[in-house]
Amino acid sequence: MNTTDSGAKNKVITNLVDNVFRTPNGKAFIGFLTAGDPDADSTVKFILEMERAGADLIEIGIPFSDPTAEGVVIQDANIRSLGNGMTTDGVFEIVRRIREVSRIPLAFMTYSNPVFHYGYDRFFAKCEELEVGAIIIPDLPYEEKAEVEEPAAAHNVHLISMIAPTSETRIQAIASESHGFIYVVSSMGVTGVRSEIKTDLAAIVESIRKVTDTPCAIGFGISTPEQAGKMAAVSDGAIVGSAIVRIIEKYGADAAPELYRYVKSMKEAVSAV
Amino acid sequence: MSKGRYGIHGGQYISETLMNELIALEESYEHYKNDPDFQAELNQLLNEYAGRPSLLYYAEKMTKDLGGAKIYLKREDLNHTGSHKINNVLGQALLAKKRGKTRLIAETGAGQHGVATATAAALLGMECEIFMGKEDTDRQALNVYRMELLGAKVHPVTSGTQTLKDAVNETMREWTNRVNDTHYCLGSVMGPHPFPMIVRDFQSVISREARAQILEAEGKLPAAVAACVGGGSNAMGMFYNFIPDEGVELIGCEAAGKGVDTARTAATIATGTLGIFHGMKSYFCQDEYGQIAPVYSISAGLDYPGIGPEHAYLHDTGRAKYVPVTDDEAVDAFEYLARTEGIICAIESAHAVAHVMKIAKDYKPDQSIIICLSGRGDKDVAAIARYRGVEIHD
Numbered sequence: 001m002n003t004t005d006s007g008a009k010n011k012v013i014t015n016l017v018d019n020v021f022r023t024p025n026g027k028a029f030i031g032f033l034t035a036g037d038p039d040a041d042s043t044v045k046f047i048l049e050m051e052r053a054g055a056d057l058i059e060i061g062i063p064f065s066d067p068t069a070e071g072v073v074i075q076d077a078n079i080r081s082l083g084n085g086m087t088t089d090g091v092f093e094i095v096r097r098i099r100e101v102s103r104i105p106l107a108f109m110t111y112s113n114p115v116f117h118y119g120y121d122r123f124f125a126k127c128e129e130l131e132v133g134a135i136i137i138p139d140l141p142y143e144e145k146a147e148v149e150e151p152a153a154a155h156n157v158h159l160i161s162m163i164a165p166t167s168e169t170r171i172q173a174i175a176s177e178s179h180g181f182i183y184v185v186s187s188m189g190v191t192g193v194r195s196e197i198k199t200d201l202a203a204i205v206e207s208i209r210k211v212t213d214t215p216c217a218i219g220f221g222i223s224t225p226e227q228a229g230k231m232a233a234v235s236d237g238a239i240v241g242s243a244i245v246r247i248i249e250k251y252g253a254d255a256a257p258e259l260y261r262y263v264k265s266m267k268e269a270v271s272a273v
Numbered sequence: 274m275s276k277g278r279y280g281i282h283g284g285q286y287i288s289e290t291l292m293n294e295l296i297a298l299e300e301s302y303e304h305y306k307n308d309p310d311f312q313a314e315l316n317q318l319l320n321e322y323a324g325r326p327s328l329l330y331y332a333e334k335m336t337k338d339l340g341g342a343k344i345y346l347k348r349e350d351l352n353h354t355g356s357h358k359i360n361n362v363l364g365q366a367l368l369a370k371k372r373g374k375t376r377l378i379a380e381t382g383a384g385q386h387g388v389a390t391a392t393a394a395a396l397l398g399m400e401c402e403i404f405m406g407k408e409d410t411d412r413q414a415l416n417v418y419r420m421e422l423l424g425a426k427v428h429p430v431t432s433g434t435q436t437l438k439d440a441v442n443e444t445m446r447e448w449t450n451r452v453n454d455t456h457y458c459l460g461s462v463m464g465p466h467p468f469p470m471i472v473r474d475f476q477s478v479i480s481r482e483a484r485a486q487i488l489e490a491e492g493k494l495p496a497a498v499a500a501c502v503g504g505g506s507n508a509m510g511m512f513y514n515f516i517p518d519e520g521v522e523l524i525g526c527e528a529a530g531k532g533v534d535t536a537r538t539a540a541t542i543a544t545g546t547l548g549i550f551h552g553m554k555s556y557f558c559q560d561e562y563g564q565i566a567p568v569y570s571i572s573a574g575l576d577y578p579g580i581g582p583e584h585a586y587l588h589d590t591g592r593a594k595y596v597p598v599t600d601d602e603a604v605d606a607f608e609y610l611a612r613t614e615g616i617i618c619a620i621e622s623a624h625a626v627a628h629v630m631k632i633a634k635d636y637k638p639d640q641s642i643i644i645c646l647s648g649r650g651d652k653d654v655a656a657i658a659r660y661r662g663v664e665i666h667d
Contacts, residue, residue: 065564066433066550068445069288075432087562112286112549117563139286139552143275164290166452174289185290189450 277466384416461504476510
């Protein structure tokens, strides 16, 4: 045991999220949904269905009143969820129900304020207890991460680093301190389905790989199996949110069969790379 | 701790996509701030285009009527475009142009900042798009048309509460979408660093002038200065050069709406708690899970659930005091100032007038209080008529 006080910053975090990229071809499919959309029971069912369809990690969105990084589809999901009374404690309860039957790797995606307001230590203690291995906070850049990273690490939770098309000179600093996985933002703007992704993602991933062996998954704008395959080919995985949320928006509580079909097709595309 | 801190407040809680732009903005601002040519160009615009310096007017009738302190009004309402917003906008637009940007985007609540931004864009030959809550485009329809006359495209924002907070959300989203040729001309002392600093610096012309003007008029500093606070740009401008003058009370007047003991309020210091939102750590009106509260004020410009980080810090240290003022009190003050001094001020500014009407008598006749009259009230006339149950047909 290390007896020197190395601080949370240097602590080695190991949890379920480290298994995500241990697939036959090293590529992962990551699905996102907003907790509580349309209700808690459906969210539990949808997550288990996406696991059955082959998703390697599920990102669970904790709804926020003002999701500034989201496009219209996920904004509306946040409104539906909050409108139905979902809370941060309600999301933890959803995860508790999943953990009764599944050990699928889970991550939270939310904004700074719900986590800050819950209390960092209290929030990450619950994550540790429920084995939520990572958190993604789009309004928490490299410069501000210390206040979250230390309490998260103390509870064995990865704070996921994000790299954007505009990161350029920042890539080295961000990547060298990354762990868990790196979320590579495919395009400018907010989340949402795009017909075409123009950023030179291969070049970005290459710059990242010069500094770290932390896996890179690409998100924002991916909706078709073809896109997912392309993204997985230049990185370690594809993250899909809006396309999944759109299915939930369309089918409501009955979305499970459609989600299964969709996630299965996406996972197959990623596995075939 | 990151950059742009005011005690524990401030910082840069913003998406990675925007970070390099914020860093570049800060670097160019630090450069041009000390560039005599830039300063000369900005001063020329402020003086010859915007009409600065603004008057410091001795409100003699109001002083006699209230009894107590001599009341002075810092007449930002007389600036071109009718409010203090032009001070910041000319600075940022000129900076953006020097940085090679060709397009300005901005949020607006009452429309004053949107009009000022559209004006600067027209003057400097830049594209302009304004984001305004749908509810605000309805209650300030005239300002929407004014912006369009100036060549701007106005986007009504239909998400969330359809007011200022949502307009900020949407402008941030648009900036993330297109940052290369576009400057986000943020209208208040809020958002991620360096905005609270840049906006405060450009607005500090208000207290730089007022301090010299009151010394000229009275031979001594005022006992107090008062200004309305939403995000807090006119207040920060009014306070800034008086901060080192410890004898000068700094009073920020928040919009209490229907009252701070109701849910229909926008008084952040009175009812808010510490949080992280819109790029900054500061005080926000929010619920027990950190969901941002739907706030309310009769004044679209003060209808915001947060307050700039430097104000949060001035509150923490006790250097400034923040007081709530209700809709009723503000409307009474709006009418009082019109009748007593012949000045129709913005309903935002009327919040500061209302508070000074309460406290003037607590001061001696050899003391003075300066109220920042942040804007003119033409835009509010229809809303005040509605408030009083009077029907007006345009």
